[in-house]
Amino acid sequence: MNHTTIDTITDALASDLDRAFPDLVVLLQDDLFSGVLRMTGRRADAEDITQETLIRAYRALSGYPEARIRSLAVRPWMWTIALNLCRNRSRSRSRKPETPLPEWYEPASPAPGPEQMAVAADAGERLGTRVAALPWAQRRAVVLRHVIGLGYQEIAEALERPVGTVKADVHRALASLRRELPTEETS
């Protein structure tokens, strides 16, 4: 049986990376996949990016000295890798826009396309589509906080932003989603 948890995984990784790494994948794969799916809105992208994140993480860990692995905040560290890959993916997708860009356009923030709509429709998740349409800063913050359930401190580390900024982004995202979901809000 596997008793490794997120709290003991860094010690296990430091003492035997190859043996412990599959446990790390099992521990984080649902978080990473869910988060990346909601940030990109595309299932195929989410699979690719999650796999690439974990492969890059393994390669990085193989080069780290034992002490560095032991002291690693592994969840935020993993999210830093994943978020960079998400950002790069949306940059390369938005390099050739087919229509004139609207005023509010952000290069790192792809608008929901037909594929995103399809993902949402298949899952019956209009909310997922709205999340994917949020500005990038708000989207990544609200997904990490409310879909994945990371604490503000961990999110701040992952994003390399002050906690206050993260909180503000999460609140803005929630306010925006609430405006669009007036009937689903409860008091």
Add this chain to the structure above:
Amino acid sequence: MTDRLSDDLAALRTPAPAGLLPGVLLGVGLADRYVTRTAPIGPIYVAFNDHGVSAVDVADDPAAFEEWFEGRFGRRAFPAAGLPSAIGGRLDRAIAAGKPGSLPLDLRSVTPFQARVLLKTAEIPRGEVRPYGWVAGEIGAPSATRAVGSALAANPVPVVIPCHRVVRSDGRFGRYSMGEDANKPRLLEAEGLDVGGFAALAARGVRLIGSDTTRIYCHPTCRDARRISDAHRVEFRSARDAQRLGYRACQRCRPAAAA
């Protein structure tokens, strides 16, 4: 925050697809893939990675093979849909011939000494056997018979490296690492060796066979020894006996150092 919206957001969490873990572990070299093939002793499982074929074993079912593989190599094994081109048709040829040929092998799990033993063993022709001491002598370590036994027991790729062709000089077939010990004579029989005849000969103390016309002596299962007619067939208990009578060693099966 415990309102409806945050519940709905939390519900957006979904499990990762089943292919993710294999994809990651294969991508970083912490997993191998495997296929099944048929050998004379029944179905066998064959694992491979970018280095080549890494393991061959018998198992009751895929789960048993996967468990054995992870226990032995510390990597996971996932079923493969097909074979990479480097392995492709070479695998079936290697299984049929009982030698690797051009099939790439992953021998990282054994020591350099063990690898020398295994590669030497791969030279023993189909349907023939050699004693452990022969392998030791051939790799220049004549006193390492016991270590040769350990190396063959550690053979990760039986059948493809035919460790079943290395037997005890007293005619018993010895231990076999894949499945049960009886698989060893079974494989040899399937290759055309007269298993009973060889064992009976060895049990009488006969280690070598010579021809009184060519004055050459061989291992009993050497292709050349099997061609000697009964009228010209001479039995020896040791190489020294043969040499004392002026016989010289066969250059094909090289019995010089063998007991």
